[in-house]
Each structure stands twice: as C-alpha cells, then as structure tokens.
Amino acid sequence: MLQFIDVPGLVSSIVGAGILAGATATWRWMVVREAEEGEDSMPVGGVRSFRCYTLLRTAGAHGSPEQYETTWPTGTVITHRVDGGHPRRFELTDVQLGDGTYAAEPLD
Incomplete structure (x- = not known):
C-alpha cells in the first residue's frame, strides 16, 4: 500500500520552526537596539570617530x-x-x- 506524508505533523513542524526563527530574530534585534541606545553619542553604524x-x-x-x-x-x-x-x-x-x-x- 502507498504511504502518504503525515501532513498535520509536517505543518506543525514548519510552523514551530518559523516561530523559533522569528523569536530568535526578534531577540537579536532587541539586543542590537539596546546596545545602540546605550551609546548616546555613537554615530549610526557603530563607528566611533577619532x-x-x-x-x-x-x-x-x-x-x-x-x-x-x-x-x-x-x-x-x-x-x-x-x-x-x-x-x-x-x-x-x-x-x-x-x-x-x-x-x-x-x-x-
């Protein structure tokens, strides 16, 4: 007999991976933004001038x-x-x- 892919399991795995990737990207964005706000006189791009x-x-x-x-x-x-x-x-x-x-x- 022909076996089919478990569609509900596949969909839930893809959704779970997407949520995990989104949470990781959001966390990294927040860390970078917090670091930039901590450097009030730091120019855009994070380069200090001599x-x-x-x-x-x-x-x-x-x-x-x-x-x-x-x-x-x-x-x-x-x-x-x-x-x-x-x-x-x-x-x-x-x-x-x-x-x-x-x-x-x-x-x-």
Missing part, C-alpha cells in the same frame, strides 16, 4: 593648552596628568573650538 580635545585651563610646555586624542564618546570622564603630574579629571564635550578641536571641561 577626535582631538583641548584640555581647558591647562598649559603645555610652550604655554598653549594641552591636547588629548581619543575615540571615547562625548560625556566620558578622563583623568589626565597636568602641572607636573597631578591627576585632573576632564569631561569630553561635543563643543568644537575655533582650531577644530573639541573642548574637554575640567571637573576638579
């Missing part, structure tokens, strides 16, 4: 303000040694100065 910051209220060897280069996002607090090695905290801002660098505000 920036040069001028450390306000500092003076280098020639009397000009010291500069700090980084890829850290805006709002990050850094510690930089100034005036003979004393640690001082600065917050990176998105304020661009006339020389093209960005301002790093002293916190201490």
Whole structure:
C-alpha cells in the first residue's frame, strides 16, 4: 500500500520552526537596539570617530593648552596628568573650538 506524508505533523513542524526563527530574530534585534541606545553619542553604524580635545585651563610646555586624542564618546570622564603630574579629571564635550578641536571641561 502507498504511504502518504503525515501532513498535520509536517505543518506543525514548519510552523514551530518559523516561530523559533522569528523569536530568535526578534531577540537579536532587541539586543542590537539596546546596545545602540546605550551609546548616546555613537554615530549610526557603530563607528566611533577619532577626535582631538583641548584640555581647558591647562598649559603645555610652550604655554598653549594641552591636547588629548581619543575615540571615547562625548560625556566620558578622563583623568589626565597636568602641572607636573597631578591627576585632573576632564569631561569630553561635543563643543568644537575655533582650531577644530573639541573642548574637554575640567571637573576638579
């Protein structure tokens, strides 16, 4: 006798696989979206830009303000040694100065 495919079993297997694939795709989308929302200053695509910051209220060897280069996002607090090695905290801002660098505000 000729055997037929168990149609109800096949349909339920396909539906189950579809639900599992949809749930996995939704979970991955939510994880990526949550990670992107956590990086407020992160540009679209997840690429950080290299920036040069001028450390306000500092003076280098020639009397000009010291500069700090980084890829850290805006709002990050850094510690930089100034005036003979004393640690001082600065917050990176998105304020661009006339020389093209960005301002790093002293916190201490």
